[in-house]
Structure formats: C-alpha cells, structure tokens
Amino acid sequence: MIDRNFQYGDRVQLTDAKGKLYSITLKKGAEWHTHKGMLKHDELVGVPEGSIVTTNQELKFQAFRPLLADYLLSMPRGATIIYPKDTAMILGVADIKPGVRVLEAGVGSGALSISILRAIGDSGFLHSIELREDFAEIARDNVTNYFKAQPKNWQITIGQLEDQKFDAEFDRVVLDMLTPWECLTVAAEALVPGGVFMTYVATTTQLSRMAEAIKESANFTEPESLETIVRGWHHEGLAVRPQHRMIAHTGFLIFARRMAPGVPVLQRRRRPSKGSYDNLEIN
Numbered sequence: 001m002i003d004r005n006f007q008y009g010d011r012v013q014l015t016d017a018k019g020k021l022y023s024i025t026l027k028k029g030a031e032w033h034t035h036k037g038m039l040k041h042d043e044l045v046g047v048p049e050g051s052i053v054t055t056n057q058e059l060k061f062q063a064f065r066p067l068l069a070d071y072l073l074s075m076p077r078g079a080t081i082i083y084p085k086d087t088a089m090i091l092g093v094a095d096i097k098p099g100v101r102v103l104e105a106g107v108g109s110g111a112l113s114i115s116i117l118r119a120i121g122d123s124g125f126l127h128s129i130e131l132r133e134d135f136a137e138i139a140r141d142n143v144t145n146y147f148k149a150q151p152k153n154w155q156i157t158i159g160q161l162e163d164q165k166f167d168a169e170f171d172r173v174v175l176d177m178l179t180p181w182e183c184l185t186v187a188a189e190a191l192v193p194g195g196v197f198m199t200y201v202a203t204t205t206q207l208s209r210m211a212e213a214i215k216e217s218a219n220f221t222e223p224e225s226l227e228t229i230v231r232g233w234h235h236e237g238l239a240v241r242p243q244h245r246m247i248a249h250t251g252f253l254i255f256a257r258r259m260a261p262g263v264p265v266l267q268r269r270r271r272p273s274k275g276s277y278d279n280l281e282i283n
Helices: 068-074 084-093 111-120 133-147 180-190 204-217
Strands: 011-015 021-025 031-034 037-040 051-054 060-064 101-105 125-130 154-158 170-176 191-201 224-226 230-236 239-247 252-257
Touching (some): 021 031, 068 111, 084 111, 111 125, 111 133, 111 170, 170 180, 180 191, 191 204, 204 252
Parallel strands (some): 101 125, 101 170, 125 154
Antiparallel strands (some): 011 021, 011 060, 031 037, 224 252, 230 239
C-alpha cells in the first residue's frame, strides 16, 4: 500500500476557509508564517493527505498535495505559461498519449512540457526547443522540481527550430511562438505521415496568418481552429448562477495532420464569405 502521508520534500497545498491557496515544500526544521500564526513543517510530516492543520494561533488549513494545475499556476515563470484549460485541449485534440514522440518549440516556463511528459509516460519521448537560454533554465528547473529528477526521455535544445534537422521522427509537433508559420517546413519534415501539427497563438492576426500558411504549404490537412472558455458556477442551496469571473480568451489552437509526401490535399468545398481575401496582407 502506498504511503500517502506527507514526507520531507513533498509540496503541500494549504487552503484556508476563504478558499485562498498557499504552497510550501516541506523542509526539516523550517517554519511557514501567516498573518495569524506559524506552522512548523515538522508538524506536517507523517500527517495524511486531506487533514486539517492549525497554526499556533488557531488558523486552520486543509492540506493536500497540489494537483498538476495548481503546480503549473504557482511555479516560477520566465514567460507566460499555456494555461491548464488550453493544455488539456492540446493533449486531447492532438491525442498525446503513452509512447508517442513529441517535438515542442517555445518551451517558455515548461508548463506544457510537464503536461506532455506526464501524458507520454516512460515509453514516449519529448524534444523541446527553446530560443532563450534563461527560459530554458527556468523550464528545466520546473520540470526537474515536478518530477524530482530530470526525465530521461526529455531532451531540451537551445536554439531556433528552423535551424534543427529532422527526418520524420515525431508523431506530434506543438508550437508556441510568435511566428509559427516560419516553421511549417521543418514541422512537415519532422512529422510522420498522419502526425498531428498543433500551434498555439494569441491573436486573430496570428490565427489568420497561420491558417493561410498551412493551406498554402500543401503538406497538411485543412486546419481547424478553436479556443477554450471556462466559466465556473456558484451554488449555495437553490442559489445557482454563473460566477461573475471567468477564464475567457487566452489563445487560439490550430490543428492539422501531416499528409503523406507527394499526396495532394483534399480541398474542402465551400464558398468564401465576401471580402474574405480582399487585401489579405499581414506583416
């Protein structure tokens, strides 16, 4: 039976009566101070997850190990992370599962890297490309801290994706960068036929430019685009209503699949809206 009691080195999420979250990593002899009292780390060691812990001034907290989303939102950042709602869609829509080989570019703080590594398991492989060395170091620290060691099936390279050479080595390519349309050729070279190409962009201008570039490349199926909006609900007895705050637009996801080399794309039959391509020039 797995011992679920807290041990030194565990990350613990503490939640007060108002729902406010705090995160600490248990260290021998350390103390955590609040506006109302102090909690000794030693007092949490050996305590089962899901317990109530109390400061020396009787302030109570629920104690759990943080879920993946909690860890991602609280870890150190160099660049803005892809939020859990979008990460979940990437993993689902791109069908990232145990055993697949994934090429990722634009690592940022490593949030998506952690999620991909969890999804592919020990039998998969992730190659991450990051242009900035400082971001790569932050990502490496966050990934290593989460898994307690740097995963053996993870390779991180500092440089531009366009400068890398691949030969149909990957099942999935996921891009999070400012100008992903500049990497379509290397993405096509890296993907096996039937492989999934996925990119995350923030603006409608990028969305339009990326979608048209995919169509023009003739290496991928017709691109599909989506965004994810999450709205929480308040429920207190019969008072059930949407929460006033919601996680709305964070970015767009664009999805396509790699055609076999030399096979023409099956064009979709549709009539474009009036003005769709008038003066279409995006710098």
